[in-house]
Amino acid sequence: MSMANSTALPCLLLLTIVSLAAANGGGSNSTHSRQVRLACGASASATDSDGRAWDGDSASKFLTSTKSGVAARATYHDPSLPSSVPYMMARVFASSHTYTFLVRPGRVFLRLFFYPSDYGNRNASSALFGVTAGGVTLLRDFNASQSALAVDAAYLVREFSVNVNSSGRLDVTFAPSTGASSHYAFVNGIEVVPTPDVFTVPVPTFANGGRPDPMPIRADTAFQTMYRLNVGGTAVSPADDSGSFYRTWDTDFPYIFGTAVGVSSKKDSDVTIRYPPSVPPHIAPEGVYASARSMGPDPQINLNYNLTWILTVDAGFYYLLRFHFCEIQNPITRVNQRSFYIYINNQTAQEQMDVITRSGGIGVPVYTNYLVVTTGSGQTDMWVALHPDPGSRPQYYDAILNGLEVFKLQTYGSNNLAAANQPIPQKQLYQKEFKRDSAVAAVVGRVAAGALLAALIGCACACAICRRRRKYASVAVCETDCVPEQPAHGLRSPKKRGKVW
């Protein structure tokens, strides 16, 4: 496992083969291929807190070589880990390693689980590596410690959707970055979930600068999930996702700009969510369509503000934005009762958006897609805003949104999805030092877990708000003097958790 070995054998590729053959008799039933969950570094199967069963990758059927990295246990169990499986064990690589999954051709969600921690004699801060899958670079010079700190989370889940070609084989390669012999790669869990193609069917209809659809989305495009929000609702855990896709849907509240947060609502009890053939239930679970955020009851107030979300993304990529809609409350059952604009990055993506017109009725889900171009490098803020459209004289001057997904598209020239590691906001740095410096902090944290969590949430919200303001105010406001804003409308604060990012 020394670097001397790896430089002496530069072409050494260690293979781990995992079979995804159909569970039901070996047929090639495209929608029922088996899901794979590998708890990397684990020697036995185990179940996580969501009820997902994970296979240890040390079991002999998965390893073709004894030189496939080393299994290591995390030295510290962060209380915010949802489950010790798969996070407390890792496989650590000093040289390039490839896991090979045999899977029916088509799309899969590929999720990579990372818990940055010291592993054996390896420091968390020395991990620096790249990941490729199916010929696409997913991560480059990935610093898991920094990325986790940047979003104030103990662990990270990176979700990609990649296309498995007719070879029926998906190679996922972890390679330590060059530059220092201490650099290593690690992974705690790998999840492969075959899905239908939920991306390329609907044609996106908007691009920045008013150019219509400048680039059709290729069927083999790889995507990274940047945001998946249950707008106006509570988080949906992987176990509660539809289609057994094990997606996580987060609350949208932390991303709302300013204090005008609108009103969140649940479906009326006599409204049933009815999925039409054009929106199969696997598109989004009922929990997403059964809750929504709207602007509020006062038309004058609504005409005077935009209900706005700010979503930080990597600049220099195309993004697919998917808006999920469903009218769920009884006053609104007919066409032209509610009509609104969708703005993306201050440009009109959609006018006269009327959910009933598109869906056909109350309780019927519908979604729309927009393609957005970002330029430059580093990170940039994507603005998504809703505003009443009085053009058709609707009955209510209001807008509604039930869910929002943001996917980054691979670049076609360089087959790349990777971007620079996110910078760490100052507040998180301070918290990290605080945790390090005081051995008592962990104990206090456990005793006063509620208070600490509340404080962390407050800080996280404040930071998010500060970050937004900092970027768009002409003077640098509040790294230190910003007061956390209170959630309005009795919404629950988001739980501190890992980020799909």
Ligand SMILES: *[C@@H]1O[C@H](CO)[C@@H](O)[C@H](O)[C@H]1NC(C)=O
């Ligand atoms: C796959 O299996 C399901 C249920 O087992 C069945 O309904 C469906 O028709 C099959 N699809 C194909 C393409 O064979």
Ligand SMILES: *[C@@H]1O[C@H](CO)[C@@H](O)[C@H](O)[C@H]1NC(C)=O
């Ligand atoms: C790990 O970190 C500790 C303290 O930060 C340092 O003393 C040690 O040299 C580091 N070890 C390696 C292998 O980088």
Ligand SMILES: *[C@@H]1O[C@H](CO)[C@@H](O)[C@H](O)[C@H]1NC(C)=O
């Ligand atoms: C990873 O990021 C942390 C925090 O920014 C930094 O201290 C560390 O040196 C980085 N590790 C490497 C290998 O670059």
Ligand SMILES: *[C@@H]1O[C@H](CO)[C@@H](O)[C@H](O)[C@H]1NC(C)=O
């Ligand atoms: C499938 O993809 C792999 C990895 O990108 C590539 O090496 C291989 O040639 C492809 N096979 C086919 C049949 O397209």
Ligand SMILES: *[C@@H]1O[C@H](CO)[C@@H](O)[C@H](O)[C@H]1NC(C)=O
């Ligand atoms: C959108 O407009 C706001 C307000 O004028 C501005 O601060 C912001 O930078 C704009 N956002 C984008 C992405 O252009």
Ligand SMILES: *[C@@H]1O[C@H](CO)[C@@H](O)[C@H](O)[C@H]1NC(C)=O
């Ligand atoms: C809402 O956003 C659009 C697009 O950025 C902008 O033209 C409009 O002035 C905004 N309206 C209000 C009330 O802020």
